[in-house]
Amino acid sequence: MQTISLPLSSLWKILKYGLYDVMRSRWVLFYGLFFLAATDVLFRFGGTGERVIVSLMNVVLYVVPLVAVMLGAMFLYNSREYVTLLLTQPLKRQSIFGGVYAGLTVPLCLMFLLGVSLPFFYHGGITPDVMQAFVLLLFSGVMLTAIFVALGFAIALVHEDRVRGMGLALAHWLFFAVVYNGIVLFIVYFFGHYPIENGVVALTFLNPLDLARIILLLEFELSAMMGFTGAVFRQFFGSGMGIGLAIGALFVWLLVPLGLSLRYFKRKDL
Amino acid sequence: MITLSNIHKSFGSLHVLRGLDLTFREGEVTAILGPNASGKTTLLKCILGLVGPDDGTITVKDIPLSGSERYRRWIGYMPQIAQFPENLTVKQVLAMIEDLREEEPVRKEELIKSLRLEPELKKPLKTLSGGTRQKVSAVIALMFDPDIIILDEPTAGLDPLSSSVLKDHIQAEKKRGKTLLLTSHIMSEIEELSDRVVYLLEGQIQYDGSVKKLTEESGEVRLERAVARMMQNGHAKPSEEAADETLTDQAT
Structure with missing residues (x-):
């Protein structure tokens, strides 16, 4: 007797086998080792x-989006035949899309x-006063990964x-x-002598990288590093509200490209 | 049974399928032939639901394709190029397909044995040759005992032994009353396997009939010659409105 499967259960299955596959590839290991080394070195240099x-x-803001958008696009190009194989099975297109996306x-x-976390633990870097910043750093990295993989997929x-x-993936990162x-x-x-603050705040919402940067700088109250967009952002919303809004905007940045790609994928001829 | 009626498909300004009407019956092997870019692959992809036709209807076992994926349970498909997640082993790939289809394979062991895949089962896909991947792909297409089997150049890249084993399986499936569709550039293989030939030219059916009839009508002994002649004639008069009569006229 055949069971009727929910789309979500096929998504999990595709993710499961995707994980078996991807976790065994070297580049994923290198990616982890890179952050391990970077964090460790920063601690050792007296941080x-x-x-x-x-x-x-600064490492996270540049490296995560670059790797995510390039790998996102490359992964989908390399998985084309595999995706076709999945499409010829009795599976819903949204499960396949979700499974392959989550698989990377x-x-x-x-x-x-x-x-990032391991060196923090063994160097004892997590103290109560930096706990929130640490969580926000991890959160920003995860969100930037998800957003830029989605962009790479869309491309x-x-x-x-x-x-x-x-080329376009690289251009997006640039x-x-x-x-x-x-x-x-x-x-x-x-246009500095005109009242451009509103415009600049709007501009900030157009860049997920800038949003992630502002979240962390607002948390640290590091106005010197905030740049114009950050400073205006804080002046506009205050720190707490600013962080909240930026986090919300990051979710929009994730859901919009992902939703558009899914819509496109569901209708695409393959 | 698969029925296509008035199927149109364009990619941009390229009109690939121009009003196809076709029925594929049980217990029959149909070979889809035609020069490159004649619409063969697009036709197969329409049946598989990979490509959505612009116009017309397709029914599989009397159920119209309407965006639901469930009918693919009845189809076994072997693509021209087989590629799987590179770091999974053959065994894992087979397990994955079983898991995703939520079906117990019927003929898995038999296929693995006859295609001599046992030594490869624990190897990751990335270490396997193109031919071995093709065998894995054949196992996936046939192991669930599907009612409809679609094979896109099934023996390309296979060694002669595996190729003949696969052909035996195809013959056996036909005897079991399955609906089989295949494309191939090897005419001797089509002669050996198929009952019926559908020749496509520029998205239209140029010829639809038995292999025997085709060779007879063309006045040639071998299918290869008959098809070559049809290709020549077709290209000389590409705008011609298809069908057997034209072909018969030209052949005589």
Whole structure:
């Protein structure tokens, strides 16, 4: 007798076998080791918990999105035949999409969490006063992983050509990590004497990387490092409310590309 | 049984399928032939639900395809290129498919044995050759004893022994009354396996009939020659409105 399966149960199964597969690949291990080494070195160079978190923040903000968006796109290009195999089985498209997406996002998040947390534990870096910042750092890393893997998936779904897709994935990272700051600087420099604060706050919501940065800097009250968007953000919302709003905006940043990709995937000819 | 009526599919400005009407019956092996880009793969993909037709209806065992995935339970599919999660072993891949389909395989052991896959079961997929992957793919397509079997160039990349074993399995499935569809570029294989040939040209049916009839009508002894002739004629008059009469005229 055949059982009637819920879409969620197939999603879990696809995730399970995806984990078997991905956890055995070397690059995931390297990714974890990279964070382990980075965090450990920061502690060894005389950092306290708080200083390590701030230094680590810059690593997380640049490395996590870069790896996530590139791997997200590459993973989907490499899994094309595998996805087709799944599609020819009696499975719902949303289960396949969810399972394959989680199959990459979960191992990346796990490796990031392990790599960063382990040195904190054995160096005794987690003190009550940095606990919240530490949790926010881990949260930001996880959210950036999920968001940028989703972006990478969206790019690889829409663009059949792998070289073009990989180029676009890199371009997206460059935009959020580098070009965006240039644009903000440009606006502030040329329009600084106009009341542009509202516009700049709106601009912040358009960059998940900036949102993650602001969350951590608001937590530390590090106004010197906040830059224009951060400073305006705090002035606008205050620290507590600012963190809350930025976290909410990160969730929007996750759900929108993910939802659009899923919609596209459900109709796509493969 | 699979029925397609008035199937149209375009990719951008490219009209790949132009109003196909076809029925695939039980106990019959149908070979889909045609030059490259004639719509063979698109046709198979429409039946598998990988590609959604722009117009027309497809029914599988009298149930119209309406976005539900459940009918795929009846289908075993062997793709042209087989690829699986690289770090899983053959055994794990088979277990995964069983788990996902929530079905007990009927012919798994028999297939593994006859295709000599036992020594490979514990090896990860990334260490396997293309031919061995094809065998794994054949096991997946046939092990659940599905009513409909779709094979896209099944013997490409297989060694002669495995290829003949697979052909034996295909013959056996036919005897069990299954509906079989296959594409191949090896005409001798089609001659050996199929009862019926559907020749597609530019998304339309140029010929639909038995292998025997095709060779007879073309005046050739071998299917390969007959098909080559059909290709030549088809390309000389690509705009022609299909069908047997034209072919018969040209052949005589």
